[in-house]
Amino acid sequence: MSRKSRGIAGERDLIHKFWGVGWACVRVAGSGSSQFPSPDIIASNNLRKFVIETKITRDNKKYFSSKEIRSLKFFAEKFGAEPWLSIKFFQTPWLFISTEDLRETSNNFVISKEEALTKGLTFEEFTKD
Amino acid sequence: MSRKSRGIAGERDLIHKFWGVGWACVRVAGSGSSQFPSPDIIASNNLRKFVIETKITRDNKKYFSSKEIRSLKFFAEKFGAEPWLSIKFFQTPWLFISTEDLRETSNNFVISKEEALTKGLTFEEFTKD
Numbered sequence: 001m002s003r004k005s006r007g008i009a010g011e012r013d014l015i016h017k018f019w020g021v022g023w024a025c026v027r028v029a030g031s032g033s034s035q036f037p038s039p040d041i042i043a044s045n046n047l048r049k050f051v052i053e054t055k056i057t058r059d060n061k062k063y064f065s066s067k068e069i070r071s072l073k074f075f076a077e078k079f080g081a082e083p084w085l086s087i088k089f090f091q092t093p094w095l096f097i098s099t100e101d102l103r104e105t106s107n108n109f110v111i112s113k114e115e116a117l118t119k120g121l122t123f124e125e126f127t128k129d
Numbered sequence: 130m131s132r133k134s135r136g137i138a139g140e141r142d143l144i145h146k147f148w149g150v151g152w153a154c155v156r157v158a159g160s161g162s163s164q165f166p167s168p169d170i171i172a173s174n175n176l177r178k179f180v181i182e183t184k185i186t187r188d189n190k191k192y193f194s195s196k197e198i199r200s201l202k203f204f205a206e207k208f209g210a211e212p213w214l215s216i217k218f219f220q221t222p223w224l225f226i227s228t229e230d231l232r233e234t235s236n237n238f239v240i241s242k243e244e245a246l247t248k249g250l251t252f253e254e255f256t257k258d
Contacts, residue, residue: 019165024207026167027158036148038155042171046209049178078153080175 010056011040014086014094014123018043021127037071042081045127049081052096056088062116064109069099087120089113095120139185140169143215143223143252147172150256166200171210174256178210181225185217191245193238198228216249218242224249 001009011027018025025043039051053072055062064085076083085097095116102109111119130138140156147154154172168180182201184191193214205212214226224245231238240248 015165022207024204024209025165026160026171029156029158029160031155031158036144036154042155044208044210046207049209075153078151078175079173080153080178081173 006056007040007054010088011054014041014052014054017094017123018127023127037075039072039075039083041086042079045129049079050084051076051079051081052084052086054086054088058090060089060114061110061112062087062089064102066108069102069109073099085111087111087116089116092117094123096123096126097121135185136169136183139217140183143170143181143183146223146252147256152256166204168201168204168212171208174258178208179213180205180208180210181213181215183215183217183223187219189218189243190239190241191216191218193231195237198231198238202228214240216240216245218245221246223252225252225255226250 015025015027023043023045025041027041028038031038031040040054041052043050043052051072053068072083083099085099085102086094087097088094092113097111097116097120101115101119102111103115144154144156152172152174154170156170157167160167160169169183170181172179172181180201182197201212212228214228214231215223216226217223221242226240226245226249230248231240232244
């Protein structure tokens with residue numbers, strides 16, 4: 001599977017999970033290529049809305065460009081939602097990370113697998129009332 | 130242009146318009162083919178959220194199946210948003226119609242061009258504060 005197909009398969013997996021617990025969730029068309037800022041998925045339990053960038057990696061750290069995080073936060077603010085990241089490291093479940101929990105370096109943002117396992121929420125924790 | 134391409138071009142046109150007035154707006158991936166209910170576009174001015182089915186027609190009436198409307202309302206309720214339709218008839222601007230303004234027939238929903246021109250909101254009216 002190409003990196004892009006793996007990304008889309010990952011998004012579809014999350015969308016199944018959200019609907020499985022009764023949340024509404026959609027995959028955004030053209031995310032990453034649209035001229036307008038747009039997250040990968042939007043999920044809602046009716047009260048809280050979440051705009052989420054999803055990533056799958058086999059590395060022990062995941063980097064995000066400043067532009068990527070700025071764009072996610074900008075969209076979240078305009079839309080009226082919370083900006084989150086959902087990352088699947090090798091042999092971890094999906095971990096939900098608030099943008100606040102990323103470490104800012106001189107020119108990008110990063111979170112390690114260990115930090116994500118400590119600070120991140122599992123899908124069950126993330127969707128618990 | 131095929132009917133599908135015309136539909137997507139129409140959605141893109143609306144998305145440009147929404148961003149143009151400072152609203153956040155996305156096109157939903159796989160809308161109409163996904164196994165989960167999903168609208169064509171989702172738009173928000175931060176406070177109010179709208180889930181919208183978009184249609185372009187050269188007919189003088191636009192029909193919607195009961196399933197289509199039920200699915201839009203179901204998604205809207207789960208997501209916490211208002212269900213709307215945006216219809217472009219021949220030589221009209223986009224007209225925004227609340228699902229409440231459709232007429233229910235024995236087995237579907239319908240709105241005529243004349244009714245849409247009377248009851249519908251133009252883009253400017255729809256996005257006015």
